[in-house]
Amino acid sequence: MVETFAQELRGECNEGSATAVATQEGTSTVDDGVIDRFDLTKGLVLQEFGYDEDVDSALRVAIEERTGEALVDEDYGDVTDGALVWFRDGDDDLTDLLMDVQSLMDDGGAVWLFTPKAGTSGHVPPRDVQEAASVAGLHSTITFVVGEGWSCTRLVDKGWQK
Numbered sequence: 001m002v003e004t005f006a007q008e009l010r011g012e013c014n015e016g017s018a019t020a021v022a023t024q025e026g027t028s029t030v031d032d033g034v035i036d037r038f039d040l041t042k043g044l045v046l047q048e049f050g051y052d053e054d055v056d057s058a059l060r061v062a063i064e065e066r067t068g069e070a071l072v073d074e075d076y077g078d079v080t081d082g083a084l085v086w087f088r089d090g091d092d093d094l095t096d097l098l099m100d101v102q103s104l105m106d107d108g109g110a111v112w113l114f115t116p117k118a119g120t121s122g123h124v125p126p127r128d129v130q131e132a133a134s135v136a137g138l139h140s141t142i143t144f145v146v147g148e149g150w151s152c153t154r155l156v157d158k159g160w161q162k
Helices: 002-010 032-036 057-067 094-104 126-135
Strands: 012-015 018-023 026-031 046-049 080-086 105-116 138-146 150-157
Touching: 026 032, 026 057, 032 057, 046 057, 046 094, 080 094, 094 105, 094 126, 105 126, 105 138, 126 138, 126 150
Parallel strands: 046 080, 080 105
Antiparallel strands: 012 018, 018 026, 105 150, 138 150
């Protein structure tokens, strides 16, 4: 009961099979089917890059709930199990960023690259994602839509497949 009250004060609540988060625009949700696509387990330490005010807050909360761990920021200095990267057209070089992201990642870790959906400001063409990933030694295993404004591409080491 106390935790429920605390969640309400933070603007968070769980309703059915979706994670709901109150935002300035209202409440947004992430369906469990979407979060299942990330193949996350409890205890994973995920490092987040490219955080800004436009990220999908409900998705971040759902990921934290699934792993049971808070996302760590770009300055985290220990080994991680994977990375979340928010990247928009006009940000720094994607290839360099993907190479940096892998520096503290454990073997077999995945990079979930979030880019604005087609037709929205900051959209990154899929060919640019594929080229940057390939040069960084990664390849995509799946791309899917998350939330209203973002697409996600799961990138893994070229020598590892799931």
